[in-house]
Each structure stands twice: as structure tokens, then as C-alpha cells.
Amino acid sequence: QKEVEQNSGPLSVPEGAIASLNCTYSDRGSQSFFWYRQYSGKSPELIMSIYSNGDKEDGRFTAQLNKASQYVSLLIRDSQPSDSATYLCAVRGDNYGQNFVFGPGTRLSVLP
Amino acid sequence: DVKVTQSSRYLVKRTGEKVFLECVQDMDHENMFWYRQDPGLGLRLIYFSYDVKMKEKGDIPEGYSVSREKKERFSLILESASTNQTSMYLCASSYLPKAFFGQGTRLTVV
Numbered sequence: 001q002k003e004v005e006q007n008s009g010p011l012s013v014p015e016g017a018i019a020s021l022n023c024t025y026s027d028r029g030s031q032s033f034f035w036y037r038q039y040s041g042k043s044p045e046l047i048m049s050i051y052s053n054g055d056k057e058d059g060r061f062t063a064q065l066n067k068a069s070q071y072v073s074l075l076i077r078d079s080q081p082s083d084s085a086t087y088l089c090a091v092r093g094d095n096y097g098q099n100f101v102f103g104p105g106t107r108l109s110v111l112p
Numbered sequence: 113d114v115k116v117t118q119s120s121r122y123l124v125k126r127t128g129e130k131v132f133l134e135c136v137q138d139m140d141h142e143n144m145f146w147y148r149q150d151p152g153l154g155l156r157l158i159y160f161s162y163d164v165k166m167k168e169k170g171d172i173p174e175g176y177s178v179s180r181e182k183k184e185r186f187s188l189i190l191e192s193a194s195t196n197q198t199s200m201y202l203c204a205s206s207y208l209p210k211a212f213f214g215q216g217t218r219l220t221v222v
Contacts, residue, residue, distance in 0.1 A: 034210070043216040044202070046212060049210060051209075100157075102155040104152075104153075104154040105154060
């Protein structure tokens with residue numbers, strides 16, 4: 001069973017804090033990892049992708065990947081109320097064919 | 113920018129109707145996907161297509177069919193709409209390895 005797991009939340013952080021979102025996956029053949037942000041009633045928007053172990057930074061966002069532990073995370077620095085959304089982790093790899101497997105999402109609430 | 117366009121933002125249909133959801137992408141992507149998203153169940157893959165006239169069943173294909181006659185267009189068909197098909201439907205288009213979503217169609221079957 002190919003699975004991607006995330007804490008559903010809600011995760012509440014104060015404005016300006018670091019939000020840490022976590023994701024684990026079951027298939028060791030996974031090759032590509034993505035974070036999508038989804039505002040309520042809207043479609044998912046790709047915000048980060050990561051393919052190799054380590055950290056990848058883009059503005060206030062940092063994705064971290066540890067393939068040995070089958071773990072990927074997203075850090076949001078200086079969190080803003082506009083970051084309040086559901087964050088979906090998605091995984092793609094040889095064992096999935098051309099497909100993505102999505103986690104259930106973590107709802108983040110940034111409190112002013 | 114990649115543009116994935118779904119034909120309708122909101123739809124209300126009656127039970128038993130045949131429903132067509134259209135999706136068009138403008139980037140010559142080979143892979144296209146249809147998902148539905150329901151509270152507590154996340155994104156579930158209905159069908160995907162990796163080339164014109166090619167299709168593969170996803171996790172929940174029952175009650176649905178698809179058509180891909182041209183590379184840019186991927187249609188989802190509800191053969192006989194039922195109330196349990198009320199959902200948000202999301203189309204995605206992909207060039208390896210990334211995928212991009214359309215704006216979604218919120219379908220209500222009454």
C-alpha cells in the first residue's frame with residue numbers, strides 16, 4: 001500500500017513564528033517530493049519541490065528531505081496570516097508510475 | 113506560466129444526468145489527471161492519461177469514464193450522476209516531475 005501521511009492539524013502558530021509541517025511516506029522507491037498549498041475552496045498550488053536529500057530553500061520556505069527516514073518536511077519562516085491554508089505533501093516515484101500520491105494535508109492557522 | 117483550465121467553476125446537475133467536465137492545458141503536457149477531493153478523504157485519483165487516447169484507471173474509477181482525443185484536452189464523464197458524486201473535481205497536468213492544477217469544479221448532484 002503506497003501511503004503518504006501527514007498530521008491533519010490544525011497546526012496553530014503565532015505570526016512571525018516558524019511553522020513546521022511534516023510528511024512521511026511508505027514507498028522507498030519514491031523519487032520526487034512536493035508541497036502544495038491549498039486555500040479553502042481553491043485548488044492546490046505547487047510551492048516547493050525537492051528531489052535529493054538535504055534542504056532546499058525558496059524565500060521563506062525550506063523543504064527538507066531524508067530518504068533514509070522516508071521523511072519530508074516544510075518549514076515556513078516568519079509565518080504570516082496569509083500562510084493560513086492546508087498544505088498537501090505529494091510523492092512521485094518509479095513505483096507509482098506516472099502518478100502522484102497525496103497526503104491528507106495539514107491545516108495551518110497563523111494567528112495575528 | 114502553466115495554465116490548466118476547467119470548463120466550469122460550479123455545476124449543479126440532477127441525478128441520472130450524464131455530466132461532462134472539461135479540462136484544457138496549454139503547455140503540451142503528456143500527462144493529465146482527474147482527482148476528486150472530499151473532506152476527510154483528501155485527493156483521490158479517478159483516471160489519468162499519459163498520451164492521446166491512452167487512459168488508466170486510478171483508485172476510484174467506478175461511475176466515471178474519460179476521453180482524451182487531443183493532447184491538450186482531458187474530459188471526465190459521469191455516465192449517470194448520483195448524489196455521492198457531489199464533490200470538488202480537480203484536473204491536473206504534468207510534465208515530469210511536477211503537476212499543476214486547474215481551478216477546480218465544484219459539482220453538486222441533486
